[in-house]
Amino acid sequence: MPQMAPLNWLVLLLYFCIILMLYNMTIYTIFNYKSKVSSKIELNKLTWKW
Structure with missing residues (x-):
């Protein structure tokens, strides 16, 4: 049984x-989505000003 312990640690x-x-990927995608949305909003504001 002691031989199985390192394998379990490796799997863990x-x-x-x-x-x-996966957590980093989700945060990255959410951040990118938010930045895209905010940039679109900024573009809309600029177009409305014109």
Whole structure:
């Protein structure tokens, strides 16, 4: 059984890395979406001014 412990830790670490990567990807996509929306709003404001 002690031989299985390192493998479990490795799997846990891999799982954690995958979760972290997905979390970062979601934050990145949300941030990009918000920035795109805000830029569109700014463009609309500029067009309304003209």
